[in-house]
Amino acid sequence: MLRIRDGGLQTLVQDMGRKEFYHLGVPPSGAADKYSYVLGNILLGNPHDYAALEITLLGPVIEFCKRTVIAITGAPCEVRLNEQPVPMWESLVIQEGDMLAFRMTTQGVKTYLCVSGGIQVPDVLGCKSTYVLSQLGGFHGRKLQAGDEVQIGEPLPGVFHQVGRRIPDEYIPAFSNAVDIRVVVGLSSYRLSDEGIKTFLNSEWQVGLESNNIAYRYTGATVSFKPFDPPFGAGNNSSNVVDIVYPIGAIMVPNEKELILLLRDATTGGGFVTIGTAINADLDLIAQSRPNTKTRFLAVTVDQAIEARLSKKRKILAVQELLR
Numbered sequence: 001m002l003r004i005r006d007g008g009l010q011t012l013v014q015d016m017g018r019k020e021f022y023h024l025g026v027p028p029s030g031a032a033d034k035y036s037y038v039l040g041n042i043l044l045g046n047p048h049d050y051a052a053l054e055i056t057l058l059g060p061v062i063e064f065c066k067r068t069v070i071a072i073t074g075a076p077c078e079v080r081l082n083e084q085p086v087p088m089w090e091s092l093v094i095q096e097g098d099m100l101a102f103r104m105t106t107q108g109v110k111t112y113l114c115v116s117g118g119i120q121v122p123d124v125l126g127c128k129s130t131y132v133l134s135q136l137g138g139f140h141g142r143k144l145q146a147g148d149e150v151q152i153g154e155p156l157p158g159v160f161h162q163v164g165r166r167i168p169d170e171y172i173p174a175f176s177n178a179v180d181i182r183v184v185v186g187l188s189s190y191r192l193s194d195e196g197i198k199t200f201l202n203s204e205w206q207v208g209l210e211s212n213n214i215a216y217r218y219t220g221a222t223v224s225f226k227p228f229d230p231p232f233g234a235g236n237n238s239s240n241v242v243d244i245v246y247p248i249g250a251i252m253v254p255n256e257k258e259l260i261l262l263l264r265d266a267t268t269g270g271g272f273v274t275i276g277t278a279i280n281a282d283l284d285l286i287a288q289s290r291p292n293t294k295t296r297f298l299a300v301t302v303d304q305a306i307e308a309r310l311s312k313k314r315k316i317l318a319v320q321e322l323l324r
Contacts, residue, residue: 059102
C-alpha cells in the first residue's frame with residue numbers, strides 16, 4: 001500500500017486509457033506521455049498497461065507500506081528516497097516504511113511512478129485511468145491528497161533480481177523548450193484562407209498557461225478565415241461549423257489569434273473550425289511541453305503519420321528486448 005503524505009499539484013492514477021467509449025462521449029484519458037509510462041513498466045517487467053501514478057510539475061510525498069520495486073520516468077525532477085537522491089529511468093528497491101518525495105520538475109510536465117504489480121484501483125469502463133471532469137476511474141475519480149491510502153499489487157516474481165536495470169540513454173526522451181509538432185492538415189481547414197494556413201505552418205507559437213490534460217492553448221500569430229456565410233445551425237462567427245467529431249490531437253481555431261489542441265481528456269465533438277490533427281506519435285511531446293514552450297507545426301501526410309507511430313512502437317520493442 002502507498003500512504004500519501006502530500007498529494008503534490010496533481011497526482012493521478014493512469015494507464016493506457018479507455019478505447020471503446022469515445023463515440024459515446026467518454027474520452028480515453030490515460031497517461032499523457034505514454035512512451036515514458038510504458039518504459040517505466042518495461043523496467044519492472046510489468047505488462048505495458050499496468051496502472052501507474054502520473055505526477056504533474058510538483059510531485060507528492062509517499063510512504064511505502066510494503067517492500068517492492070519501483071521505476072520513475074518522464075519529466076526530470078529531483079526525487080529523494082529517505083532524503084537521499086535517487087536516479088530516474090532505473091529500477092529501485094523500496095523497503096517497508098520508506099518515504100519517497102518528488103520535487104518540482106526541471107523540464108517537461110509529467111513524471112511517472114511505476115510500481116511492480118501496478119497500482120490497484122477498480123476498473124471503470126475497462127481501465128483504471130482517471131477522468132477528473134467526470135470523477136471517473138482512478139482513485140475515487142480525483143487527484144491524490146494527503147491521507148489517501150492506495151493499494152499496489154504484489155511484486156512480480158523475480159523483480160528483486162532485476163533491481164538496477166536502466167533504460168539506455170539513447171532511448172530516454174529529450175525535454176526541450178522548443179518543439180516541432182507534426183500535423184495532418186484537413187478536417188475543416190478549407191474554412192481558412194491560404195494565407196491563414198501559411199501563417200499556421202510558418203509561425204512560432206507558444207504554449208499558454210491554461211494548458212492541461214484536456215487541451216493545450218497556443219498563441220503567437222494571426223490565422224485568417226475565408227469570407228464565408230456560416231451554414232444554418234453553425235452560429236454567426238467565422239470560426240463556427242456545424243458540430244463535428246473531434247479526433248484526439250485536433251487543432252481548433254476558435255478565433256484568429258488562438259489555437260486549441262485537444263488531448264486525451266478532451267471533449268469528443270463541437271462546432272469550431274479544425275485546421276488539422278497532431279499525429280499520435282507527437283502527443284507525448286505536446287503533453288510534456290511546459291507553458292511558453294516555443295512550438296512549430298509541420299505538415300505531414302497520413303502515411304508519414306502512420307510510419308511515425310510504427311517507429312515509436314519499434315523503439316519500445318527494442319527497449320524491451322534489450323532489458324529482457
